[in-house]
Structures are given as C-alpha cells and as structure tokens.
Amino acid sequence: MTGAMETESLGRRYGKQWALLDCSVSIPSGSVVGLVGPNGAGKTTLLYLVVGLLKPSSGTILVMGDPPALALPRIGFLAQDLPVYPRLTVEQHLRMGGWLNPRWDPDLALGRLEEVGLDPRQRAGTLSGGQRAQISLTMALAKRPDLLVLDEPVASLDPLARREFLQTLMEVVAAQGVTVLLSSHLIGDIERVCDHLILLVSGRVALSGEVEGLLSSHRHLTGPRRDDGRLPATQKIIESSHVDRQSTLLVHTEEPILDPAWTVTPVTLDDLVLAYMRQARDTSARPALEVSR
Numbered sequence: 001m002t003g004a005m006e007t008e009s010l011g012r013r014y015g016k017q018w019a020l021l022d023c024s025v026s027i028p029s030g031s032v033v034g035l036v037g038p039n040g041a042g043k044t045t046l047l048y049l050v051v052g053l054l055k056p057s058s059g060t061i062l063v064m065g066d067p068p069a070l071a072l073p074r075i076g077f078l079a080q081d082l083p084v085y086p087r088l089t090v091e092q093h094l095r096m097g098g099w100l101n102p103r104w105d106p107d108l109a110l111g112r113l114e115e116v117g118l119d120p121r122q123r124a125g126t127l128s129g130g131q132r133a134q135i136s137l138t139m140a141l142a143k144r145p146d147l148l149v150l151d152e153p154v155a156s157l158d159p160l161a162r163r164e165f166l167q168t169l170m171e172v173v174a175a176q177g178v179t180v181l182l183s184s185h186l187i188g189d190i191e192r193v194c195d196h197l198i199l200l201v202s203g204r205v206a207l208s209g210e211v212e213g214l215l216s217s218h219r220h221l222t223g224p225r226r227d228d229g230r231l232p233a234t235q236k237i238i239e240s241s242h243v244d245r246q247s248t249l250l251v252h253t254e255e256p257i258l259d260p261a262w263t264v265t266p267v268t269l270d271d272l273v274l275a276y277m278r279q280a281r282d283t284s285a286r287p288a289l290e291v292s293r
Contacts, residue, residue, distance in 0.1 A: 004029045004147050004179035005050060009059035012045050019045040021203045023059070027181060027196065029146075032173060034190035034211075035183040036273055037200035043183045044080070046200065047151050050181065051077045064146055073102060076145030076178075080152040084132050086125025090118050093135055094142070101143045109142035116168070130161025137165065141172055150182045154189065162186075166193055191269040199273055201280035211269065218272055221249040223262040239275040250275050 003026045010023040020042040027033050035043050048054040049061055052068035052075075063071035084093065090113065098104045113120060116134045124132060133153060140148060150169075154162040170193055173180060184190055190197065197214060199207035207214065218238070225247045228237050235257075239250040250267060257264045267275075 003027055003062075004031070005061070005063050005181070007049075007059065007061045010046075010049065010056055010061050011058035012042075012049060012054055013057040018057075018203050020049070020200075021058075023200075023203075023205055025198055025205060025208050027179060029064075029179055030177055031196045032170075032180040032194045033182065033196040033198060034194035035181060035198050035200070036185070036187065036190060037206075038277060040202075041200040042203040043200055044151055045203075047077075047149055047181070047183060050147075051075055051149055071147075073143075074146040076140035076143045076148045078136050078140045078148070078150045078153050080155065084124040084127075084135055087123060089121055089123050090127075090135060091120035093124065093139060094120070097139045097142055103144040105142050105144050108144070109138055112138045112141065112168075116164075128161070130157050130164065133157060133161065133165050134168070137168065141176075141178075144176075145178060148178050148180045150180065152183055152185070154184065154186070162189070169193065187270045187273055197269070197273075199276055201277055204280070206276045206280045207272070214272060215267060215269065217254055218250060218252050218267045219257060220265045220267055220271070221247075221251060221257065221262040222265070223247060223259075238279055 005025075005027040008024050010020060011018060012020045023042075023046065035046065037043050045054065049056060050063060050068060052072055061068060064074060068075070088096070094106070094109045097109065098106060112134075116131075118131060118134060124135060127135070137153070154165050157165060166189060169180070172178065182190070182194060191211070195211055197207065197209065197211050198205065223246070225242055225245050228240055228249075231237060231249075231251070234253050234255050236252045237249055238252055241248050250271065
C-alpha cells in the first residue's frame with residue numbers, strides 16, 4: 001500500500017540546534033495517526049515539513065508520492081491557533097476558501113455548517129472556541145484533502161467541544177476515507193480516534209507503529225524480585241522498578257510470557273507513551289523502536 005507520507009532520515013535544524021533528526025516513519029493511506037510527545041519534541045516541526053511550510057535540512061519527505069510543495073492541493077491543514085478572521089462572517093470564510101482552493105467543495109462546506117448549527121451571517125469574532133474550531137475544520141475538509149494535518153486542534157476547547165470536534169472528525173474520516181495526522185498532548189483522545197501512533201522525544205522517533213500492535217506486544221510483569229539481565233533475550237525491558245522482594249517491568253516482546261512467576265497485565269496507551277518518554281529522557285542514545293503490523 002502506498003503511504004500517505006514517507007520520511008527517510010528526515011531532519012530539520014535551526015542554526016546549530018536540531019529540532020528533528022533522523023526521522024524515518026511511514027503513514028499508511030486511510031489511517032488516523034496520533035503524533036505525541038513532550039513540548040519541544042519536534043511535533044510542529046514535523047507537521048510544518050509535511051505541509052511545506054519548512055524545508056528539510058537533511059533526509060527526504062514524500063506526501064502521497066510527491067514533495068510537499070507539489071502535494072499541497074491535496075493537503076488540508078488546521079493550525080494550533082485555529083486561525084479565523086474575526087471581522088469576516090462564516091460565509092465570507094467559505095467564499096475565501098473557494099477562491100484559494102481548486103478542489104473546493106461548496107456543497108460540503110454549506111452542509112457542514114448546517115450540521116453543526118452555524119449561522120453563515122455571523123462574524124467569526126463572536127463565536128465560541130468550539131464554533132471557531134468547526135469553521136476551521138470545515139474549511140480544511142471542503143478542500144477535499146487526501147491528507148488532513150491537525151496541530152493540537154482541540155487543545156483550547158472544553159471537554160464537550162473537544163468531544164464534538166473529534167466525533168465530527170471521525171464521521172468525516174469514515175465517509176471520505178481521508179488520512180489524518182493529528183498532533184495532541186491528550187493521550188485519551190489519541191486512543192479514542194487513532195489507529196497508528198508516532199512518539200517523538202527530543203527530536204527523534206521513540207516509538208512508531210499501529211496502536212493495536214504496540215499494545216499487544218507490550219506487557220506489564222509483576223513478580224518476585226529479579227535482576228533485569230535475567231530475562232530472556234526476546235523480552236526487551238522498557239522500564240523497570242524494584243522493591244525488596246518484588247519487581248515490576250514493562251517489556252516489549254512478540255512471544256507469550258510463559259514464566260509462571262510473573263503476573264502479566266496489559267498496558268494502556270498512556271502507560272506506553274509515558275514509559276518511552278521516560279526511557280528516552282533517561283538514556284543518551286534514545287534508540288528508536290519500530291513496531292509494525
């Protein structure tokens with residue numbers, strides 16, 4: 001399957017500082033991908049490279065088989081600050097979208113306004129944060145993109161507006177088959193809507209793969225205290241903690257845990273992301289683990 005986005009050893013440098021380094025990831029077409037990581041991890045830099053607002057300092061990036069500049073008509077982008085023009089009406093925003101985008105679908109745009117209950121005559125500056133988010137999403141979707149890139153789109157929204165925004169997003173994905181790359185700090189939202197995950201830490205890929213596969217290949221082990229080095233080679237320790245008589249481990253393995261001394265429990269996406277963030281923070285090498293399904 002042709003990837004919606006492919007990067008190979010992608011890097012971006014600002015002066016002497018690398019914001020993104022040796023980033024090699026693939027986004028399958030039709031997937032919904034969560035991009036997570038701490039502040040300063042390189043998430044926005046990667047998104048700006050995807051939509052052509054930045055150029056690589058090293059490596060390559062292809063979006064739907066083309067350089068980002070050539071793929072731009074097929075990309076919808078929603079920036080973190082949900083940009084709207086306060087003095088323009090909702091209808092004027094849509095008219096502007098039609099002027100700027102050759103693939104603009106006016107029927108889709110007007111239909112979405114009716115669905116979310118927005119008055120086309122109302123000025124954007126008088127709308128709530130959730131309503132402004134819906135305008136921005138409508139404009140991105142009416143462009144009829146093949147790839148929709150969202151940079152923290154719900155960060156400033158209240159829980160109800162956030163849930164409504166994500167519900168709208170998933171309905172559109174189901175109806176149009178668009179690929180989505182969604183950056184967010186909210187792991188619960190990522191787990192709810194995304195089927196793939198990319199974790200960036202300190203400008204590097206710390207974890208990448210299908211969410212279901214990542215969760216099924218990681219386990220919490222609890223049992224009698226045991227040195228980390230005594231585990232089988234097939235069980236890679238991501239994180240460990242020990243008290244006098246007990247060890248608790250998070251391991252990555254493709255094989256079943258057969259040792260009866262261990263109590264084996266599944267991990268949540270939140271467990272997984274936090275463990276890899278701590279591992280990357282605490283080790284200087286920060287090796288990337290690619291887990292694919």
